[in-house]
Amino acid sequence: MKPKPIGPIPPGYHALGGELAIGGRTASDLVAEAGGTPLFVYSRALIDARIADLRAALPQRIGINYAIKANPHADVIRHMEGLVDGFDIASGGELALATKAGLDPARISFAGPGKRDDELEAAIAAGVTLNCESEGEGRRAIAIGQRLSIAPRIAIRVNPDFELKGSGMKMGGGAKPFGVDADKVSDLARFLMGEGVTWRGLHIFTGSQALSADAIIEAQNNVLNLADELSNEIGEALPKLNMGGGFGVPYFPGDEPVDLNAIGEALHGRMADLPDSLAKTDLCLELGRYLVGEAGVYLCRVIDRKESHGMTYLVTDGGLHHQLAASGNFGTVVRRNYPIAIANRYDTGPEEVVNVVGCLCTPLDRLADKAEMPRGQVGDIVAVFCAGAYGATASPSAFLGHGPAAEVLV
Amino acid sequence: MKPKPIGPIPPGYHALGGELAIGGRTASDLVAEAGGTPLFVYSRALIDARIADLRAALPQRIGINYAIKANPHADVIRHMEGLVDGFDIASGGELALATKAGLDPARISFAGPGKRDDELEAAIAAGVTLNCESEGEGRRAIAIGQRLSIAPRIAIRVNPDFELKGSGMKMGGGAKPFGVDADKVSDLARFLMGEGVTWRGLHIFTGSQALSADAIIEAQNNVLNLADELSNEIGEALPKLNMGGGFGVPYFPGDEPVDLNAIGEALHGRMADLPDSLAKTDLCLELGRYLVGEAGVYLCRVIDRKESHGMTYLVTDGGLHHQLAASGNFGTVVRRNYPIAIANRYDTGPEEVVNVVGCLCTPLDRLADKAEMPRGQVGDIVAVFCAGAYGATASPSAFLGHGPAAEVLV
Numbered sequence: 001m002k003p004k005p006i007g008p009i010p011p012g013y014h015a016l017g018g019e020l021a022i023g024g025r026t027a028s029d030l031v032a033e034a035g036g037t038p039l040f041v042y043s044r045a046l047i048d049a050r051i052a053d054l055r056a057a058l059p060q061r062i063g064i065n066y067a068i069k070a071n072p073h074a075d076v077i078r079h080m081e082g083l084v085d086g087f088d089i090a091s092g093g094e095l096a097l098a099t100k101a102g103l104d105p106a107r108i109s110f111a112g113p114g115k116r117d118d119e120l121e122a123a124i125a126a127g128v129t130l131n132c133e134s135e136g137e138g139r140r141a142i143a144i145g146q147r148l149s150i151a152p153r154i155a156i157r158v159n160p161d162f163e164l165k166g167s168g169m170k171m172g173g174g175a176k177p178f179g180v181d182a183d184k185v186s187d188l189a190r191f192l193m194g195e196g197v198t199w200r201g202l203h204i205f206t207g208s209q210a211l212s213a214d215a216i217i218e219a220q221n222n223v224l225n226l227a228d229e230l231s232n233e234i235g236e237a238l239p240k241l242n243m244g245g246g247f248g249v250p251y252f253p254g255d256e257p258v259d260l261n262a263i264g265e266a267l268h269g270r271m272a273d274l275p276d277s278l279a280k281t282d283l284c285l286e287l288g289r290y291l292v293g294e295a296g297v298y299l300c301r302v303i304d305r306k307e308s309h310g311m312t313y314l315v316t317d318g319g320l321h322h323q324l325a326a327s328g329n330f331g332t333v334v335r336r337n338y339p340i341a342i343a344n345r346y347d348t349g350p351e352e353v354v355n356v357v358g359c360l361c362t363p364l365d366r367l368a369d370k371a372e373m374p375r376g377q378v379g380d381i382v383a384v385f386c387a388g389a390y391g392a393t394a395s396p397s398a399f400l401g402h403g404p405a406a407e408v409l410v
Numbered sequence: 411m412k413p414k415p416i417g418p419i420p421p422g423y424h425a426l427g428g429e430l431a432i433g434g435r436t437a438s439d440l441v442a443e444a445g446g447t448p449l450f451v452y453s454r455a456l457i458d459a460r461i462a463d464l465r466a467a468l469p470q471r472i473g474i475n476y477a478i479k480a481n482p483h484a485d486v487i488r489h490m491e492g493l494v495d496g497f498d499i500a501s502g503g504e505l506a507l508a509t510k511a512g513l514d515p516a517r518i519s520f521a522g523p524g525k526r527d528d529e530l531e532a533a534i535a536a537g538v539t540l541n542c543e544s545e546g547e548g549r550r551a552i553a554i555g556q557r558l559s560i561a562p563r564i565a566i567r568v569n570p571d572f573e574l575k576g577s578g579m580k581m582g583g584g585a586k587p588f589g590v591d592a593d594k595v596s597d598l599a600r601f602l603m604g605e606g607v608t609w610r611g612l613h614i615f616t617g618s619q620a621l622s623a624d625a626i627i628e629a630q631n632n633v634l635n636l637a638d639e640l641s642n643e644i645g646e647a648l649p650k651l652n653m654g655g656g657f658g659v660p661y662f663p664g665d666e667p668v669d670l671n672a673i674g675e676a677l678h679g680r681m682a683d684l685p686d687s688l689a690k691t692d693l694c695l696e697l698g699r700y701l702v703g704e705a706g707v708y709l710c711r712v713i714d715r716k717e718s719h720g721m722t723y724l725v726t727d728g729g730l731h732h733q734l735a736a737s738g739n740f741g742t743v744v745r746r747n748y749p750i751a752i753a754n755r756y757d758t759g760p761e762e763v764v765n766v767v768g769c770l771c772t773p774l775d776r777l778a779d780k781a782e783m784p785r786g787q788v789g790d791i792v793a794v795f796c797a798g799a800y801g802a803t804a805s806p807s808a809f810l811g812h813g814p815a816a817e818v819l820v
Contacts, residue, residue: 068811069771069809069810069811090771091810091811091812093812093813094811112769112810113725113770113771114714114727114729114767114768114769116713116727116769133714133716134714134716134725136715136716136788137714159718174718175720175721175765177716177723177725177765178773181717181718303524304523304524306546308587308591309584309585309586309591311585313523313585313587315524315543315544316524317524324806329739329741330740330774355585357523359522360500360523361479361521361523361588378546392808393808393810394809395806396734396806397806397808398803398807398814399479399803399804400504401478401482401499401501401502401504401506401507402502403503
């Protein structure tokens, strides 16, 4: 049986007494304390390390925003509060989470192509910056601001004519439902300012989940050039520029981590040579997956070990209802294996080739195909890595009635 | 702009005063009563009609089971109670829903490859039939039954060597995590009976979402033949045979409904000529999607109308967080358009070609690509059909914090 490769286990995970340890605690201890599997474990130390690496590589004047949608767990949001410079939200629900976590609304911006009136109102009342996605949305925000007697804080989200090459999801280049086409931005900006909104600048997002530093550097250069052009067209310096993110994490065999130093060097070069229009602009990157994706592990337990037509299956109590992306069913064409391990025998080498599946009654529910693992037994704990972003909330947790997984930050 | 075709609107939907009506109520009335969009509406009348059609076509001795996972809304389950002969559950969570709805446990069977001990215990204590998926699960059930002093009711789920041809999801043929390979079934059955379980027969499920009557007839013939063989090997008549389901619904352009009469005729023929081993067997089909899929509509509202690079976008307050399958991101290789309409101008012909998208900040969030529709405006209600099965619960409702949609049975 020829095994299929698995993705790279992220740095920072080690064995403790033979077991996978997260935040200095063994997987079985964490599971026992949580009351069982399935369980998402997020590591403070790994989040801290990732942000420290970013701070070391990036010019000091470039802020880091956390996109809450990547992982909106309350403890994660609160932990981020002291680590990042701003937050991005994508809905009224995320605004409520941000408010509950006590985040300063002046540090929050709100992007999303379909903001309802009640969401605009809550954001304007709170003093959150709207990343305006269309003229229609701008007009609705102005009307709501007038009713509330509050000048809305508005930036414009730009749909640029270029894209982030090699990104998992392209958010620019051609027709898009996101933002305002670049050639219409300056008219809209002048209109909004004429209506008395508090002008907050631009948000230019080009794509996500890119691993090539060259592609990211090119996109960042394009973003800075476009921001300069638009600022000149608008006739006003930009108070703020959200340069987007796009930094990916390695999920699959052969994926290499982003070369942070190369990106940092290129940005240092650009910062030394910024045009006047951006000289005093508050610059930031918006990152979600890159900050938390590799800091999370999904733990589930082997419920059954069975053979069918010569294949061995480890059936777990987890599955695509918690980790849809790992099953290969969320916007994926070809299924590949996420990094995976038997957590309670983390320092044991491969002993067999197995399929690891979830507990759902559907052939879609796969966690690993033909993976080389130590021999798995009923009761063993399976760890699926890269579960810190777009895991628990980006999966159909009500599917088949098993309910959501527990989550813990350690 | 060349439009892309949309899927066929299911039979039974009509205009009332120009609007889409469901259960005799207009979409805008239903939305107003529910307090807004997004909203799933399920039609009692269409569920009733579907089951009446099945009863008319099928031999009387073939029962109809409802697979709760297709739509576990409490009102749908209660409505089914008087219409079908049995229920199939897929988790302890669904057992709790069934119990809450007051269903008779003797009419319930429980399939799922990763049943936890606490789920087995709850099912055995309630008197639900377990569709046993492996020898290991059988042994666990026996141990739990001994502890509870209850003889577990057990059927064996068979992994057959054949599949349902053309099915959207194949559940048989080759190595599978589901059920027990056919050649191991008789040994396991004799072992279980020797341990004193209440023998409930076999469950043979071959696939789902097939539209070809010929393929379904062939699979049913194979199922009956295999059941006869296994019954003889076991040396005991089968008390019950769950023949599986597999009847699909048309979602996409060109899809044709299942020819129910052809299936009914073939089954009438087989019933007249059953082997002794099945003469007294309680036979049933297990259907989920086929009973409820076309009886549901997902309603969302147009929040923005915008142009980008010559394309028109209708941005709604719905999206893939409620209707993942319609977005084309759940186990789909090539995205195609579900049936869709402007509900409040249901009798207006096509006037433009538009993209209909959800409110989420991801390019995956599409409800229709280049669809020909009446001109859509902010405030219009968009109806996505075929939303009655695997909609609300098979979608990542926590994604981006917008929360779940309301659901109503009318």
